[in-house]
Amino acid sequence: MQPAARRRRLEPDQRKAQILAVARRMFGAGTYASVSTTDIANEAGVARGLINHYFGGKRGLYLEVVRQMMVVPAPATENLPMTTVEERLAIGVDRLLDVVERNRQMWLTAIGPEAIGRDADVERILAEGDEIAADRVLEAAMMTDIVEGREQLRAMIRSYGSMVRAATREWLVRGTLSRQDLRVMLTGSILHLLEVTFPAALRARRAASTDGEPS
Amino acid sequence: MQPAARRRRLEPDQRKAQILAVARRMFGAGTYASVSTTDIANEAGVARGLINHYFGGKRGLYLEVVRQMMVVPAPATENLPMTTVEERLAIGVDRLLDVVERNRQMWLTAIGPEAIGRDADVERILAEGDEIAADRVLEAAMMTDIVEGREQLRAMIRSYGSMVRAATREWLVRGTLSRQDLRVMLTGSILHLLEVTFPAALRARRAASTDGEPS
DNA sequence: GCACTTATTGGCGCCTTGTCAATAGGTTCG
DNA sequence: CGAACCTATTGACAAGGCGCCAATAAGTGC
Numbered sequence: 001m002q003p004a005a006r007r008r009r010l011e012p013d014q015r016k017a018q019i020l021a022v023a024r025r026m027f028g029a030g031t032y033a034s035v036s037t038t039d040i041a042n043e044a045g046v047a048r049g050l051i052n053h054y055f056g057g058k059r060g061l062y063l064e065v066v067r068q069m070m071v072v073p074a075p076a077t078e079n080l081p082m083t084t085v086e087e088r089l090a091i092g093v094d095r096l097l098d099v100v101e102r103n104r105q106m107w108l109t110a111i112g113p114e115a116i117g118r119d120a121d122v123e124r125i126l127a128e129g130d131e132i133a134a135d136r137v138l139e140a141a142m143m144t145d146i147v148e149g150r151e152q153l154r155a156m157i158r159s160y161g162s163m164v165r166a167a168t169r170e171w172l173v174r175g176t177l178s179r180q181d182l183r184v185m186l187t188g189s190i191l192h193l194l195e196v197t198f199p200a201a202l203r204a205r206r207a208a209s210t211d212g213e214p215s
Numbered sequence: 216m217q218p219a220a221r222r223r224r225l226e227p228d229q230r231k232a233q234i235l236a237v238a239r240r241m242f243g244a245g246t247y248a249s250v251s252t253t254d255i256a257n258e259a260g261v262a263r264g265l266i267n268h269y270f271g272g273k274r275g276l277y278l279e280v281v282r283q284m285m286v287v288p289a290p291a292t293e294n295l296p297m298t299t300v301e302e303r304l305a306i307g308v309d310r311l312l313d314v315v316e317r318n319r320q321m322w323l324t325a326i327g328p329e330a331i332g333r334d335a336d337v338e339r340i341l342a343e344g345d346e347i348a349a350d351r352v353l354e355a356a357m358m359t360d361i362v363e364g365r366e367q368l369r370a371m372i373r374s375y376g377s378m379v380r381a382a383t384r385e386w387l388v389r390g391t392l393s394r395q396d397l398r399v400m401l402t403g404s405i406l407h408l409l410e411v412t413f414p415a416a417l418r419a420r421r422a423a424s425t426d427g428e429p430s
Numbered sequence: 431g432c433a434c435t436t437a438t439t440g441g442c443g444c445c446t447t448g449t450c451a452a453t454a455g456g457t458t459c460g
Numbered sequence: 461c462g463a464a465c466c467t468a469t470t471g472a473c474a475a476g477g478c479g480c481c482a483a484t485a486a487g488t489g490c
Contacts, residue, residue, distance in 0.1 A: 162381035
């Protein structure tokens with residue numbers, strides 16, 4: 001280790017970015033509890049107090065890391081060709097798998113929501129991400145103008161999102177599913193969800209509201 | 216507070232059970248980091264050191280809590296009538312929803328740790344639970360003797376399990392889906408997964424292995 | 431070269447956890 | 461009925477982590 005390379009002064013944004021980069025890597029490697037702010041500060045070559053200054057504390061830093069992770073899978077549904085819904089969905093799934101495969105480590109860290117125990121703030125950040133993802137699916141399926149049962153549909157898509165995450169884990173971590181398996185499974189499932197399950201749920205809902213409430 | 220009710224001596228099993236009960240409640244309420252062993256010890260009316268003695272430490276206690284939570288949804292697929300697969304699955308789903316509805320709080324706390332990843336031990340415990348759940352599904356679907364692609368199938372069912380957990384959260388926490396919605400959605404999805412998606416993935420797999428590897 | 435802003439530091443106090451020898455509840459045996 | 465014994469239970473100590481804040485010094489403009 002060098003004889004304490006003299007103190008350097010950076011723009012707040014740069015410093016924040018630098019610390020964040022280190023934090024992302026270290027939280028990705030260990031657990032929230034197993035990584036100390038001292039570790040991060042040392043690794044980044046700054047005083048521990050600086051973390052508190054910029055992020056309010058360990059918790060704030062962690063939340064920032066999670067927030068940044070959620071932005072990854074954004075451009076998976078841009079400029080889809082105007083063909084059938086099935087094909088558009090298939091392409092969307094494929095693009096997602098591309099992004100996931102390329103950013104393997106970051107993706108796993110992002111979806112392996114590592115906070116120990118559920119936390120209101122983390123929960124909210126993750127929820128925002130799910131919301132965006134749901135929008136993209138609706139867009140790809142050309143169903144953005146659905147009104148009846150819109151909230152139910154979005155909820156179903158969010159649930160589907162959990163299956164997507166779990167499936168990528170099976171693929172990347174356990175190796176039990178191939179990328180091709182995921183293509184078939186994820187495309188087929190979302191298509192069936194949108195075109196069969198959702199309408200069926202709608203019908204059941206209508207029947208229930210006219211026949212009087214069932215159990 | 217009483218004048219420090221005199222020290223009582225219990226059987227190890229009883230004491231462990233008592234501490235575990237308190238820990239379950241408190242970890243359910245807060246975060247792993249936000250709950251201190253001191254809190255738990257006070258609430259349980261014992262010395263903090265006793266926790267270390269019985270569980271090895273905070274971590275051990277937490278793992279035990281998680282392990283105990285995973286046992287909840289066991290008897291959802293016992294004694295299913297010998298009718299169609301569809302009906303058996305529907306009944307299984309319905310029974311699961313019963314259990315979930317009755318043990319609402321405990322269920323939510325139990326599936327919360329889905330957001331825990333990262334930690335090898337916790338991961339393993341959760342994985343065991345998923346494995347059991349997958350067995351139950353195969354049993355209900357009368358597909359216990361599948362051999363070709365068995366591991367793929369199990370992996371898909373595990374992924375489906377994640378969707379189940381997410382859907383129950385939508386139902387119980389956010390109120391965006393009704394119980395009836397869940398019935399329709401979960402039954403339809405698993406049926407489609409078993410009877411359409413899985414065979415399709417198998418075909419794709421076979422085609423790939425004879426035509427030479429695709430990208 | 432000098433003031434001035436503010437990024438950065440380093441140390442203090444509190445809290446939490448793991449360890450371990452000492453204590454005392456309950457039981458058994460003379 | 462009392463003494464010896466086993467072990468459940470305690471309490472204090474030390475190491476380490478985190479938040480806080482006044483002091484310091486790196487740049488910048490005059």
